[in-house]
Amino acid sequence: MLSARNQFKGTVKNVKLGTVMAEIVVDTGNVEVVSIISRGSAEHMTLKVGDKVTAIIKSTEVMIEK
Amino acid sequence: MLSARNQFKGTVKNVKLGTVMAEIVVDTGNVEVVSIISRGSAEHMTLKVGDKVTAIIKSTEVMIEK
Amino acid sequence: MLSARNQFKGTVKNVKLGTVMAEIVVDTGNVEVVSIISRGSAEHMTLKVGDKVTAIIKSTEVMIEK
Amino acid sequence: MLSARNQFKGTVKNVKLGTVMAEIVVDTGNVEVVSIISRGSAEHMTLKVGDKVTAIIKSTEVMIEK
Amino acid sequence: MLSARNQFKGTVKNVKLGTVMAEIVVDTGNVEVVSIISRGSAEHMTLKVGDKVTAIIKSTEVMIEK
Amino acid sequence: MLSARNQFKGTVKNVKLGTVMAEIVVDTGNVEVVSIISRGSAEHMTLKVGDKVTAIIKSTEVMIEK
Numbered sequence: 001m002l003s004a005r006n007q008f009k010g011t012v013k014n015v016k017l018g019t020v021m022a023e024i025v026v027d028t029g030n031v032e033v034v035s036i037i038s039r040g041s042a043e044h045m046t047l048k049v050g051d052k053v054t055a056i057i058k059s060t061e062v063m064i065e066k
Numbered sequence: 067m068l069s070a071r072n073q074f075k076g077t078v079k080n081v082k083l084g085t086v087m088a089e090i091v092v093d094t095g096n097v098e099v100v101s102i103i104s105r106g107s108a109e110h111m112t113l114k115v116g117d118k119v120t121a122i123i124k125s126t127e128v129m130i131e132k
Numbered sequence: 133m134l135s136a137r138n139q140f141k142g143t144v145k146n147v148k149l150g151t152v153m154a155e156i157v158v159d160t161g162n163v164e165v166v167s168i169i170s171r172g173s174a175e176h177m178t179l180k181v182g183d184k185v186t187a188i189i190k191s192t193e194v195m196i197e198k
Numbered sequence: 199m200l201s202a203r204n205q206f207k208g209t210v211k212n213v214k215l216g217t218v219m220a221e222i223v224v225d226t227g228n229v230e231v232v233s234i235i236s237r238g239s240a241e242h243m244t245l246k247v248g249d250k251v252t253a254i255i256k257s258t259e260v261m262i263e264k
Numbered sequence: 265m266l267s268a269r270n271q272f273k274g275t276v277k278n279v280k281l282g283t284v285m286a287e288i289v290v291d292t293g294n295v296e297v298v299s300i301i302s303r304g305s306a307e308h309m310t311l312k313v314g315d316k317v318t319a320i321i322k323s324t325e326v327m328i329e330k
Numbered sequence: 331m332l333s334a335r336n337q338f339k340g341t342v343k344n345v346k347l348g349t350v351m352a353e354i355v356v357d358t359g360n361v362e363v364v365s366i367i368s369r370g371s372a373e374h375m376t377l378k379v380g381d382k383v384t385a386i387i388k389s390t391e392v393m394i395e396k
Contacts (some may be wrong), residue, residue, distance in 0.1 A: 003309060003395070008097060016152055017151070019151065019348035020348035020352060021153050022152060029096070035099055035125055035142070036129035040269065044268070047132065054132075055130060062122070063121070064107075065119060067176075069169040069170075069173040086219040087282075089304065097177040104192075106221065106232070124259075124320065126168070129266060131150060142362070147351055152350055153349075155368060160228075173262075177262070181263065191205075192252050195235065196239075198249055198252075199329065199374075200386070216283070216285075254332070260365070276372065284358075287389070295336075297336055299394050300370070300389045309396050311396065325388070326363060326365035327386045327387070328354055328356070328365050328375070330385050
């Protein structure tokens with residue numbers, strides 16, 4: 001169990017690889033979630049379009065707009 | 067327009083105030099999003115149950131689990 | 133109103149685009165603020181030198197050195 | 199030398215201690231910077247009003263609003 | 265498999281609970297790692313001294329000092 | 331003294347430079363720590379293999395898995 005409380009299940013819709021970083025777009029059904037991770041992680045996980053994944057966010061990283 | 071690409075509209079379901087921090091639970095219809103902000107911000111925005119808000123997350127803060 | 137309490141108004145001084153990321157340098161009058169966002173956000177906002185912008189930082193991301 | 203590129207020199211204007219966290223307000227001359235750190239760090243550094251400090255922010259934590 | 269590449273196995277040495285936040289000290293053998301998570305997460309995971317845990321950090325959150 | 335409480339001394343094992351970002355792998359003896367910083371910072375610090383460095387992490391960025 002991971003302490004990070006925000007977890008969104010979805011499917012990888014796009015993977016863009018740079019030299020150092022990677023951008024992963026996850027379709028969660030209602031909304032798209034964009035994640036920026038290292039290219040090394042994306043390759044180690046062999047992330048590709050269609051993969052079932054969970055986007056995870058620590059609650060201290062979530063802001064509120066009203 | 068804000069550079070942070072992950073924005074989830076919802077309704078405040080719970081506000082818990084500590085001395086320094088505040089925890090805001092936002093019901094986005096499908097999932098709950100938990101946000102930790104400063105108590106000062108929560109008070110300045112007069113956040114309360116029922117408020118229409120947007121939870122916002124910078125994409126570099128989103129991890130992927132597969 | 134956004135919960136993030138640190139907001140610095142300024143003018144975009146430089147934009148450097150990578151494949152995935154972008155570096156934005158903001159001149160705030162007294163100091164320069166460097167922001168790293170996704171290239172996708174920079175393009176979506178059509179950020180360019182001379183734009184009037186605000187650099188925004190969540191207070192939990194600020195460290196103190198003494 | 200620290201990799202974090204955003205460094206704002208100033209004077210501690212207020213310290214608020216919670217059980218776990220601490221809020222430090224730094225007057226940088228032009229703007230106030232609000233920092234949330236652990237109470238443990240604030241005590242270890244014996245942070246108090248009037249201290250000369252530097253507020254430090256990693257550039258990946260800075261968003262842009264236009 | 266989680267994209268966050270920094271993972272340190274250890275044993276919980278101390279748990280301090282505030283109203284909103286919790287501080288967890290993890291003994292990893294060589295060094296202590298301090299983690300600040302929400303009290304809600306600490307309670308949901310029933311974190312207590314002696315628990316075998318892994319401290320996890322996204323690589324974009326790691327700074328370098330030289 | 332810096333408020334960030336997690337500091338791991340080590341030696342730079344690898345530097346990968348992208349257009350905007352840089353990945354620094356630090357060998358801390360027991361574990362490797364991966365840091366993503368801006369290329370600008372890596373160049374300003376002239377980071378190279380063999381450099382003695384400290385990897386630094388703010389405690390609010392550390393998650394716990396149990």
